[in-house]
Amino acid sequence: MTRDEIDTPALLxxxxxxxxxxxxxxxxxxxxxxxxxxxxxxxxxxxxxxxxLEAGAIGLTCATLREAEILADSGIRDILIxxxxxxxxxxxxxxxxxxxxxxxxxxxxxxxxxxxxxxxxAQGIPLSVVVDLNVGLNRCGIQPGEPALNLAKKAVQxxxxxxxxxxxxxxxxAFPQSEERDKxxxxxxxxxxxxxxxxxxxxxxxxxxxxxxxxxxxxxxxYPGITDIQxxxxxxxxxxxxxRGSTFSRSLTILATVISRPxxxxxxxxxxxxxxxxxxxxxxxxxxxxxxxxxxxxxxxLLETQNPDERLQPGRKIELWVHYSDATVNLHxxxxxxxxxxxxxxxxxxx
Amino acid sequence: MTRDEIDTPALLxxxxxxxxxxxxxxxxxxxxxxxxxxxxxxxxxxxxxxxxLEAGAIGLTCATLREAEILADSGIRDILIxxxxxxxxxxxxxxxxxxxxxxxxxxxxxxxxxxxxxxxxAQGIPLSVVVDLNVGLNRCGIQPGEPALNLAKKAVQxxxxxxxxxxxxxxxxAFPQSEERDKxxxxxxxxxxxxxxxxxxxxxxxxxxxxxxxxxxxxxxxYPGITDIQxxxxxxxxxxxxxRGSTFSRSLTILATVISRPxxxxxxxxxxxxxxxxxxxxxxxxxxxxxxxxxxxxxxxLLETQNPDERLQPGRKIELWVHYSDATVNLHxxxxxxxxxxxxxxxxxxx
Numbered sequence: 001m002t003r004d005e006i007d008t009p010a011l012l013x014x015x016x017x018x019x020x021x022x023x024x025x026x027x028x029x030x031x032x033x034x035x036x037x038x039x040x041x042x043x044x045x046x047x048x049x050x051x052x053l054e055a056g057a058i059g060l061t062c063a064t065l066r067e068a069e070i071l072a073d074s075g076i077r078d079i080l081i082x083x084x085x086x087x088x089x090x091x092x093x094x095x096x097x098x099x100x101x102x103x104x105x106x107x108x109x110x111x112x113x114x115x116x117x118x119x120x121x122a123q124g125i126p127l128s129v130v131v132d133l134n135v136g137l138n139r140c141g142i143q144p145g146e147p148a149l150n151l152a153k154k155a156v157q158x159x160x161x162x163x164x165x166x167x168x169x170x171x172x173x174a175f176p177q178s179e180e181r182d183k184x185x186x187x188x189x190x191x192x193x194x195x196x197x198x199x200x201x202x203x204x205x206x207x208x209x210x211x212x213x214x215x216x217x218x219x220x221x222x223y224p225g226i227t228d229i230q231x232x233x234x235x236x237x238x239x240x241x242x243x244r245g246s247t248f249s250r251s252l253t254i255l256a257t258v259i260s261r262p263x264x265x266x267x268x269x270x271x272x273x274x275x276x277x278x279x280x281x282x283x284x285x286x287x288x289x290x291x292x293x294x295x296x297x298x299x300x301x302l303l304e305t306q307n308p309d310e311r312l313q314p315g316r317k318i319e320l321w322v323h324y325s326d327a328t329v330n331l332h333x334x335x336x337x338x339x340x341x342x343x344x345x346x347x348x349x350x351x
Numbered sequence: 352m353t354r355d356e357i358d359t360p361a362l363l364x365x366x367x368x369x370x371x372x373x374x375x376x377x378x379x380x381x382x383x384x385x386x387x388x389x390x391x392x393x394x395x396x397x398x399x400x401x402x403x404l405e406a407g408a409i410g411l412t413c414a415t416l417r418e419a420e421i422l423a424d425s426g427i428r429d430i431l432i433x434x435x436x437x438x439x440x441x442x443x444x445x446x447x448x449x450x451x452x453x454x455x456x457x458x459x460x461x462x463x464x465x466x467x468x469x470x471x472x473a474q475g476i477p478l479s480v481v482v483d484l485n486v487g488l489n490r491c492g493i494q495p496g497e498p499a500l501n502l503a504k505k506a507v508q509x510x511x512x513x514x515x516x517x518x519x520x521x522x523x524x525a526f527p528q529s530e531e532r533d534k535x536x537x538x539x540x541x542x543x544x545x546x547x548x549x550x551x552x553x554x555x556x557x558x559x560x561x562x563x564x565x566x567x568x569x570x571x572x573x574y575p576g577i578t579d580i581q582x583x584x585x586x587x588x589x590x591x592x593x594x595r596g597s598t599f600s601r602s603l604t605i606l607a608t609v610i611s612r613p614x615x616x617x618x619x620x621x622x623x624x625x626x627x628x629x630x631x632x633x634x635x636x637x638x639x640x641x642x643x644x645x646x647x648x649x650x651x652x653l654l655e656t657q658n659p660d661e662r663l664q665p666g667r668k669i670e671l672w673v674h675y676s677d678a679t680v681n682l683h684x685x686x687x688x689x690x691x692x693x694x695x696x697x698x699x700x701x702x
Contacts, residue, residue, distance in 0.1 A: 005440070007417075007440065008438075041650065063649070063650045064621070064650060066358075083610070083650065083651075084610040084611045084619070084665070085610060086608060086609060086610045086611075086666040087608050087665075087667075087668075088666070089358070090608065108611055108613065109665050111664070112665050112666070115666070134613060138613070139611075139613075139619055139648065140610065140611035140613060140651070142613075170648070257437060257438050257441065259434070259435040259436060259437045259491065260435045260437075260459055260460065260490075260491035261460065262489070262491060262493075268435070268490055268491050270415070270434075273628075273630050274677075274678065277624075277630075278630055279624050279629055279630060297490065297521070298414070298677045298678065298681075299392065299414045299415060300434075313462070314435070314460050314463050315437040315438040315441075327624055330625045330649075331682070333702070351684070
């Protein structure tokens with residue numbers, strides 16, 4: 001099957017680029033104390049998760065109970081849910097997951113800790129937590145230092161398995177790489193390792209200090225006291241990250257068909273925001289200088305050209321770079337693994 | 352099953368509101384010459400398509416070959432693909448569809464018409480088209496008047512079944528209802544019916560003159576010479592349309608669980624842009640005055656309150672109004688049909 005035999009619109013992954021990213025990240029961590037626990041939420045593909053483990057990852061990070069279930073269903077044992085859960089049904093689902101895998105969940109609240117401990121006791125299943133620190137993203141998380149220590153103590157008192165701390169500096173992923181940005185990333189790492197020491201000094205062992213993303217892994221990955229890095233986007237990559245200066249290569253495109261050519265300087269493709277996220281900006285067209293995506297409607301992409309371009313005839317295939325991989329992969333149930341123009345494998349995305 | 356027993360995040364449809372919308376639209380068309388051919392792309396649910404047919408719709412409109420396949424697979428015979436198709440594979444798929452349903456596709460290009468006619472002859476299957484007019488949206492479509500007439504003639508010469516014309520005034524759906532907007536909608540209807548007359552005067556029968564959406568159906572639905580209206584969003588509705596003054600009621604919400612309460616004035620829910628589109632604006636929170644959605648991350652919704660609100664404790668369920676139904680329904684494979692707090696049916700969404 002060649003690229004042009006795929007029904008459009010379709011999500012393609014260039015296997016050469018993806019494998020190059022896999023190797024580059026594995027090489028970075030090969031000689032480090034800090035290890036990679038890549039985020040599953042970006043690709044949601046058990047096949048790619050396996051490739052990451054084979055390349056040296058110590059487990060997978062994920063964002064939801066559902067993602068943890070998908071990982072456990074595919075036989076993956078080491079799972080960090082780097083996000084809070086709450087609610088009776090959810091806590092019971094976490095217990096069920098903990099029966100069949102080493103699943104750790106983020107915790108930032110004493111009431112939830114008490115409810116979790118009650119479910120753990122009632123079901124006779126130990127439950128593992130990391131205390132989630134707010135390292136500046138201002139989303140979830142408890143303040144570093146004393147508040148973190150107190151929650152760690154509480155978790156231990158309640159009978160939960162306290163495994164360590166985490167803190168995601170998502171607000172810093174968005175900044176272009178610079179000396180100033182790197183300084184703040186180091187402050188985040190210091191804050192996490194300070195909390196680690198505080199907790200250890202209270203006699204509570206800390207196994208995990210987890211942080212970092214594709215924009216910041218280099219700093220956390222070499223920081224004494226950090227144990228693992230949650231970077232996920234590095235594998236497939238997107239234009240958001242390359243615009244910020246990432247050294248990984250974009251592997252994802254949307255294959256689309258030109259369906260209309262209303263005039264010489266306009267064309268319409270069968271690729272709208274239902275298959276290509278515009279949530280963080282518009283995509284660019286691959287290998288077609290002078291052709292621009294001007295708008296995404298629900299099922300249409302509107303292209304404009306400065307000069308008439310013969311490649312924009314109805315029926316022709318074009319590719320658009322995925323701008324925001326997380327949200328775009330989420331719109332598909334498969335990606336077509338392409339190598340040198342041929343489809344080598346179809347990679348399932350699980351939801 | 353009650354609402355609170357649903358795994359979150361989940362898409363809910365309030366059945367009372369949805370049925371009220373269904374009845375309101377059916378009542379409008381009950382005494383009209385113009386008929387409703389509702390757009391499937393909005394809900395992508397064969398179950399809801401059936402309800403629309405039972406309420407008097409003459410067929411379904413859709414946006415893609417895939418949607419037409421879903422409709423044909425569920426036994427629906429009258430299908431208008433209100434969008435262009437192109438490419439050898441796509442034209443062959445259209446032939447296959449035409450073997451088992453009365454499928455009509457939009458056409459705006461002579462070259463595509465010739466290719467379509469060649470496939471039709473080769474397979475011995477008649478293929479039906481409507482000529483798509485650019486009525487100001489500047490997406491697909493040929494100019495009304497002579498260009499439309501020439502393409503209609505060409506289609507007939509080539510041996511395609513010419514069924515009529517269509518023109519979608521999508522750019523006018525976005526304007527709040529006003530006298531000025533309505534005047535432009537009437538100009539669109541006039542342009543379509545002028546093209547109809549021009550084609551009929553050339554001796555070519557015109558069966559279909561299709562236009563309109565949820566924001567404009569009232570005008571097209573009473574315009575002499577228009578035959579059917581493509582409105583789709585009216586059934587489920589969203590905040591985009593109610594903000595513009597629509598008289599239909601919103602039925603769609605996302606059920607979410609509070610997972611973090613970092614301080615008295617902030618809370619985080621397990622509902623991000625992977626389940627709730629932010630492509631056209633942010634959602635509002637249902638039945639919780641003073642609580643605002645400030646941002647959508649991939650899997651998090653960030654809420655803020657002026658005053659501490661006890662309903663924002665971790666584990667509590669809240670609902671957010673769907674702002675943009677087309678893009679949000681697209682993120683789900685089911686909606687939970689809720690009536691007075693109980694789940695009455697699970698409605699499959701097909702992709």
